Amino acid sequence: MKISHLKISNILGIREAEIEPGRFTEISGKNGQGKTSVLEAIKSVLEGGHDATLLRRGADAGEIVLVLDDGTTIRKRVTAKSSPVEVIQGGQKQKQPGNIIKELTDLLSVNPVDFLRAPKKSRVQVLLDTMPIAVDVEKLAQIANIPVHADGDTNGLAVIEAVRKQVFDDRTGTNRAIKEKEATINQLELAMPDAPGGVDGSEDELAQQVVAATATKDAELERIRTKLDGIKTKNQSQIDAIREETQRQIDEIKTKALKDVEAIQAEERRIEGLAGQQREKAIQTHTDTVTPLNQALESIRSNRELHAKRSQTLETINTMEKELEVLEDDAGKQTKALADIDKYKSELLDALPIPGLEVRDGEIYRDGVQFDRLNTAQQVDIAVEIARLRAGELGVVCVDGLELLDKDAFEAFRERCIGHDLQLFVSRVSDQEFQVKTDTQL
Template sequence: MSTKIAKLEIENVKRVKALKIEPTAKGLTIVGGKNGQGKTSVLDSIAWALGGERKRPSDPERQGSVNKPYLKLTMSNGLEVERKGKNSDLKVVDPSGNKAGQQLLNSFVEELAIDLPRFMDATNKEKADTLLKIIGVGEKLALLEKDYNDVYNQRRTIGQISTQKEKYAAELPYYPDVPEDFLSASDLINQQQEILARNGENQQKRQRVQQYQAQHQREAELITAKKAEIERLQQELSNLEQTHLQTTNDLHTAQKTAEQLQDESTEELAQSIASIEEVNDKIRTNQSKDMAEEDARNYKKQYDQLSTKIDDIRKNKADLLDKADLPLPGLSVQEGELTYNGMKWDNMSGAEQLKVSTAIVRKLKPDCGFILIDKLEQMDLETLQEFGQWLEQEDLQAIATRVSTGEECSIIIENGEAVGQGEVITPISEATPENNAPSWKGEF
């Protein structure tokens, strides 16, 4: 069973002149009053009594007092804690009369329970680490968080490269009329030489036609001359006519072949040779564009794969936290920061911050059944009552201060003393009529 404060007596500590309080065992005990009347001094006194010298106020003695500070707390387990005398020495006595010291108090008093602002002023990461320590998933979540950050950074880099590749490819022109492979000047020159060689052969054939024509002319003249000598040269004429006939046939064949000949143009190759660098530049541009687009597609594929991996890690983190025994419904850790109902610390209201802090600190050391809360005026009366009911359900005792003199206050301090000290202290959860009480839903 957790230890609580059953009774406390304070004299001459800071602004408190003399005060006795018997806090309610569970729920809220509100110390009310106007500003500067000694409300916070009550909490500081309890923290000093239980927390030791590190919680000692810088100037603990009440101004104008001739007596030294005196503190006495009686705990629910029968332990008595007392500070008195010139040096405010600590005296701890258990129910059997045995004396003890600060070490015994430290065994059940949670430091943050008597110094809640220390938790509230911690960094977002420190708050998250505290919650993870409580629910026992810190190491697993840290590994998932590391994996998440690594994959996220990798995906971001891949995404940047993919975007750059797409932009680069989009800026490059494309030439559909050029070949895929680079042109070779030597190949084009060889083709040109082959055409020139074939054209040379055609020229030789044309020259042979001219030769045949000249020969034909000479033979015709010779025939004319020889006809006068037909009788004498009949045999020679006959032979010559046969030769002439063959020559005529050859001439016709050569003429027919020559007419069918067509020279090939080297103009296109000459232009290609002249513009080979320009064409190759276009080919290089096309290849760069194709490569950039292919790279962009590959990086986009990697980006999508990493996005899927990030989603899986997020789900694992969510599953891990969903299965954990959280101090308060709605608490979680997102991106290394504490959240409540999806809100980070700086987006929570002051009342929500108090509720979250109380719930987390409560779980740090279950043997500590109480917590000190300052400035509870951040809660309206409805929220205050719900908070008190939650404290009762959690079997948690809260001693809190509030700038108020209303009925919600368990005790009101004025000039360091309680107004109506002899009156019965009523817990806040019982102060509001039932017909005005909002329904309790299991959370703040």
């Protein structure tokens, strides 16, 4: 369905104008002559609502009339206070004109150039609204190996993108954990003591030998001490007897007695010297016996600690290597999940009316190229495709400011729109006076 006749009275810069539009209608002229006013008049009817600024300066009322090729007439009157709209079909005035207009067209298809100029976020939302995709949540959850939740209002592409991002982030965390685990294992292996060697034997047996050697030493010292004490006791008895015997003859035998005492004491010192030597010999014998035993004990104890530390380190490394295997398995599964998600997404995209178009990381891509990096003709092609998909029964496209497109891009835009059975109203700045040309006149 197309607009076959357009009448405008006292709207913006237009006092009176009647146009018989074709498939492609170009409104050209100098600035300020009403080119944009024609487009705004058409859009105001399709958008509905009241806008007093549409009224031409000095006029009390304005009017816009659209006659469609099936005989439907849409009339909008504009005053300072209201903008009533009426729709006449089959010669009868319809009760709900706003609903009829909504059924005829989608406002997002009115100007695809607005799509080109829109912020990235808005373009993405328009695309998602234009190409709704139903996602099999259970299948996607099975592919991704994570729970997937999606309400009915969320576009399938957005759901897939969110799931893919979560799996990608999970894999990033897993790979980070793998690197940390590998680094820890390497550090443990470098710090782990070598397998100890040296003295072998039973710790208890060597300890018993030390006790036995100590007992032998103590017994020998006790023997020496007992013998010495006996000698001292005997000597003291002799000295006492001599003193008693010489008491009476002290003066006569004093010299001899002192010599005898000195001889006895000298002998005692000799015996004490011998006893000291025997004591030192016993201690040295004990030391010579115990030292290697203690060294063997220390070696065994040290080896036992080293064995325990090494065993503990080996056990830790073994545990970490098992954990590393689990992490590497998880990373492999996550990598496969990403590939399967991309495959599933590609399968869904292949069924879309605009091939190669997808949303990734909040950006529109076509055949893997970001939207803003596509050339103008490719961007226009996407905008027109979206306009076609969103267009209702009345496929009207109103485009202002196409001077920004070069000649080739403009021709591509025009041919693309006509090829999709859209009706274009285009304004262009020129050096000539205001004029309207249709596709048959261009």
